[in-house]
Amino acid sequence: MNHTKIKLFVFLAAGLGLLITPLLLQNFGNSWVRILDTSLLYVLLAVGLNMVVGYAGLLDLGYVAFFAVGAYLFGLLNSPHLTTAFPAIAAMYPHGIHTPILIALPLAAFVAGLFGILLGAPTLKLRGDYLAIVTLGFGEIIRVFLNNLDYPVNITNGPKGIAGIEPLSVFGIDFSQPFTIFGVTFEVVTLYYYLFLALVIVTIMISQRIQTSRVGRAWMAIREDEIAAKAMGINTRNMKLLAFGMGATFGGVSGTLFASFQGFISPESFSLQESIIIVAMVVLGGIGHLPGVVLGAVLLAALPEVLRHLAGPLQSVTGGRLDASILRQLLIALAMIVIMLLRPRGLWPSPEHGKSLQTTV
Numbered sequence: 344m345n346h347t348k349i350k351l352f353v354f355l356a357a358g359l360g361l362l363i364t365p366l367l368l369q370n371f372g373n374s375w376v377r378i379l380d381t382s383l384l385y386v387l388l389a390v391g392l393n394m395v396v397g398y399a400g401l402l403d404l405g406y407v408a409f410f411a412v413g414a415y416l417f418g419l420l421n422s423p424h425l426t427t428a429f430p431a432i433a434a435m436y437p438h439g440i441h442t443p444i445l446i447a448l449p450l451a452a453f454v455a456g457l458f459g460i461l462l463g464a465p466t467l468k469l470r471g472d473y474l475a476i477v478t479l480g481f482g483e484i485i486r487v488f489l490n491n492l493d494y495p496v497n498i499t500n501g502p503k504g505i506a507g508i509e510p511l512s513v514f515g516i517d518f519s520q521p522f523t524i525f526g527v528t529f530e531v532v533t534l535y536y537y538l539f540l541a542l543v544i545v546t547i548m549i550s551q552r553i554q555t556s557r558v559g560r561a562w563m564a565i566r567e568d569e570i571a572a573k574a575m576g577i578n579t580r581n582m583k584l585l586a587f588g589m590g591a592t593f594g595g596v597s598g599t600l601f602a603s604f605q606g607f608i609s610p611e612s613f614s615l616q617e618s619i620i621i622v623a624m625v626v627l628g629g630i631g632h633l634p635g636v637v638l639g640a641v642l643l644a645a646l647p648e649v650l651r652h653l654a655g656p657l658q659s660v661t662g663g664r665l666d667a668s669i670l671r672q673l674l675i676a677l678a679m680i681v682i683m684l685l686r687p688r689g690l691w692p693s694p695e696h697g698k699s700l701q702t703t704v
Contacts, residue, residue: 365536366527374648376532380604382644383539384597389624389640390546390633391593396622397631398559399586400566402475404618405462405482409591411489411613412458413451413598418505418608419498420447428497444511448599455595456588458485463587467580470569482618490610504609511603513538518603535604542600546593550633553589562586563631627682629689638691643675650674 368375388410395403419425420442426433432440442450462481466474493501510519510531518538522529529537553559561582564572573579602608620643628639653674682690 361540365533366529369530369533373530373532376530376536378645378648380532380535380539381648382641383536383543384601384604385621385624385644386543386637386640387539387546387593387597387600388621389628389636390543390550391590391597392621393590393625393631393633393636394550394553394562394593395586395590396625397636398554398566399562399583401583401586402471402622403478403587403590404475404615404622405478405480405485406590406594406621407613407615407618408462408482408485409455409458409594410598410601410617411485411610412455412591413595414602414608414612415489415499415505415598416451416454416595417442417447417599417602418508420450421509421603422505422507424500424505424507428500441509444513444599444603448596451595451599452592453595455598456592459587459589459591459594460584462591463584467583479615479618482613483615486610486613486615489613499610502610504607504611505602506607508602508606508608510606511535511538535600539600542596546596547633547637554633558582558585566631623679627679627689629692632689632691632693635689635691635693639689642690646675646678 365376365379368379388406391409392403392406395401395406420440423439426436426439462478466477469477489499490502492499493503499505510517512518516522516534518531518534521531522534561572561577564575564577565579565582569579601612605612624639624643625636626639627643628637629635686692
């Protein structure tokens with residue numbers, strides 16, 4: 344009973360801390376809350392990728408492509424670009440296209456899921472390094488298309504990107520300006536924080552339910568031994584396609600939120616480096632273990648911004664010979680190497696997975 348009370352107390356304290364933290368940080372400047380917002384976006388991406396990599400054991404290095412699909416879909420539906428580039432659309436929507444988030448979000452999830460199935464279909468017989476190479480190529484193909492679809496028909500505006508993306512409006516709350524209620528002012532970045540937090544909680548709950556469901560157990564069987572899973576009657580083809588599709592769905596949702604939050608998107612935001620960082624979050628936190636994945640995403644998303652404050656003094660120590668951004672990348676790489684040497688299974692690995700490994704040995 345006491346143990347249950349302690350767990351309940353910790354849960355309530357953590358929930359209260361998540362609710363109060365942005366209100367406290369916004370007093371010290373919006374930049375700190377923006378770090379939290381970015382961290383929550385990466386948590387969404389990492390949890391989605393964990394379905395593919397952690398549960399089904401399919402190494403996906405092109406996950407950022409689904410992030411880009413969601414972002415560009417929302418950007419096109421909530422910016423002046425289409426009405427400017429296409430007179431026919433301008434005639435249909437003289438006041439511009441203003442797609443509500445309750446329509447744009449499911450649409451982005453659906454389209455990104457379709458792209459995930461399209462990626463998974465030709466890779467059903469591939470595993471390991473070969474699958475990683477194919478998915479890597481898929482991510483780069485999407486980025487190249489976004490970079491070049493400005494001629495002869497200007498769809499994505501090419502390397503210039505899409506600007507003027509409208510902020511969200513949820514249940515009458517306009518995310519373009521601070522919101523005050525009961526004398527408490529919520530800055531714009533704080534409003535986005537609470538929206539991102541709500542979606543992260545929903546995503547984690549969905550992922551947890553899937554993990555313990557029949558589908559999740561089938562994915563894990565495929566991860567451990569695909570041939571044995573097939574012999575037990577599991578339709579590995581459909582299960583793999585489902586893993587790619589569901590993982591991509593969360594990537595599309597994250598892209599939608601990212602486009603609205605930034606107000607500007609370009610192909611440079613969806614480079615190969617982003618995919619590698621998302622994979623590193625899953626691996627560093629503890630592959631296949633939701634709490635570990637969340638921890639890895641928060642640490643790797645917040646670490647560059649925290650190290651920004653250390654890179655400046657280190658740059659002055661070196662007499663300015665090293666650039667601050669290079670120092671930050673060096674420190675991040677060193678931190679990742681140290682973590683993987685000390686904790687090869689991740690910062691917070693799955694205890695069940697660890698037991699199965701010990702039993703096998």
